[in-house]
Amino acid sequence: MEKSIIHYFLTYLSQTPERIALICQEQRYCYQALGNAVQTAVNHLQSLQLKQGDVCVVALDNSPGFAALYLAAAELGLLLAPVAGSSSTEILNTAIDSTAAKALIGETRVVQAYLRDATLANDSTPVLTWPLKTDDLFRHPPLALTLGNHKQQLPLDYILTMTSGSTGHPKPIVLSQGSKVARSFAGAKDLYRLGEGEVVLVASPMYHSLAQRLTLLPLMTGGTAVILPQFSPKVWLETVSKHRVSFTLAVSSHLEQLVNLVEGYDLTSLRCLVSSSSLLRDEVKKRCLEVFQCDFHECYGASEVGIVTNLTAEDAKTHLSTVGKALPYVDLKIVDEQKQEVATGHVGEIIVKTDTAFSRYYKQPEATAQSVVDGYFYTGDLGWVDQSGFLYLSGRKKDTIIVGGTNVYPQDIETVITQVPGIKEVAVIGIDDAYFGEAILAVLVTDEVWNLREVKQACFNQLADYQQPMAFEVVESLPRNAMNKLLKHELKKQFQNYDATAALRNLLAKK
Helix, strand or coil, X not given: CCCCHHHHHHHXXXXXXXXXXXXXXXXXXXXXXXXXXXXXXXXXXXHCCCCCCCEEEEECCCCHHHHHHHHHHHHHCCEEEEECCCCCHHHHHHHHHHHCCCEEEECHHHHHHHHHCCCCCCCCCCEEECCCCHHHHHCCCCCCCCCCCCCCCCCCEEEEEEECCCCCCXXXXXXXXXXXXXXXXXXXXXXXXXXXXXXXXXXXXXXCHHHHHHHHHXXXXXXXXXXXXXXXXXXXXXXXXXXXXXXXXXEHHHHHHHCCCCCCCCCCCCCEEEEECCCCCHHHHHHHHHHCCCEEEEEEEECCCEEEEEEEHHHHCCCCCCCCEECCCEEEEEECCCCCECCCCCCEEEEEEECCCCCEECCCHHHHHHHEECCEEEEEEEEEECCCCCEEEEEEHHHCEEECCEEECHHHHHHHHCCCCCEEEEEEEEEEECCCEEEEEEEEEECCCCCHHHHHHHHHHHCCHHHCCCEEEECCCCCXXXXXXXXXXXXXXXXXXXXXXXXXXXHHHCC
């Protein structure tokens, strides 16, 4: 039978009670102290009459108390639906409605704002400030621990990841305790060669699955989780150096900020570093391989299925622009619109079958049936696989632009434009157009010194005629979420009435 998260934690609590389990803002908490905090949290949750299977929407900032809540929920068999600690009342109410939550647990400011907005607050859902702040949790007199007494049959629903895709309508992803355990351990020994006693850095928001994995992994393997309240490059580097961090999965955009700042910091403790969340630009990947003198990896995955592929530092020497090969336990295929597998080298939708897949979308059987067919999850990502089995990403299926009946993949254009001096970021989107059906608009973030003529020349030299952007616009920044993923649907809203082919039509009219 599968073992629960709390089982693994209690194993190390009993064997190494004085070992440091958590570090946050210079405070250190041993396994015994964390066990006591978890028991305190369990007692409080039980006093609220919450029972196994109940959903709690959680709006907390990164903290040791959040880690204790994750373990307490695992003990009681509760489902946590974490959202950003800065979430608005509208977002909270949407999360509560879509999950039929029995409680909202949040920071004081979040709960107070929610209760003030009586027109939006859900009267049927108990709302409470999480009263177990770090001081209360970890300085409480020692308790008689009763953890591990609950007889739970796994897989037991545990986390609802609140993803909304491009529509804004929530599709809560159900992850069981069994799935979380599998994801934490999958590849940890064989892929990343992790052992007991790892010091793991948690630098992304703890409501996200990436940080959840980084928090739970060390606590289930006798290691230490080092929690940053929020990311900054300087603090990240100082923390790795001071606390001798040995492993982390880093958001790719964080690495872009870190690679040019590492000089002067002792990062020799870092044995393994993994880039996650979105594709690294080739020049950043090269720089990472140069400056991080450790086992470097890049991975591709999705919240619904976990990590799918892995690119090692050795493979990056010959396949830099890929995200690596499918993991041994992953069955990956590329299919066309008819769900038929395409030939090697052809672009299609990436579908995945894996032991680390999600259970379902919460109370959305139709959405689940549309996304999972014959055991394969349809990612909505486009890509192609070469003869050696390396996966190349081509963007999102919904972002494909159809120009005069021809498919255009934005990433092909973005790759060309980002290589032009002075271009910091670019997002290529399709705009409704009466002339072409869709027109290509390139939205740029630039340095002070840049040249539009150079951008156009690069496109002319390296792209086909149907791939040429019809218009260019410069903005101060691109819309991104908390994990720094680009939100193209927000960008499309911003330019929904934009006329991208006006100049071309005027030119044709003069002929």
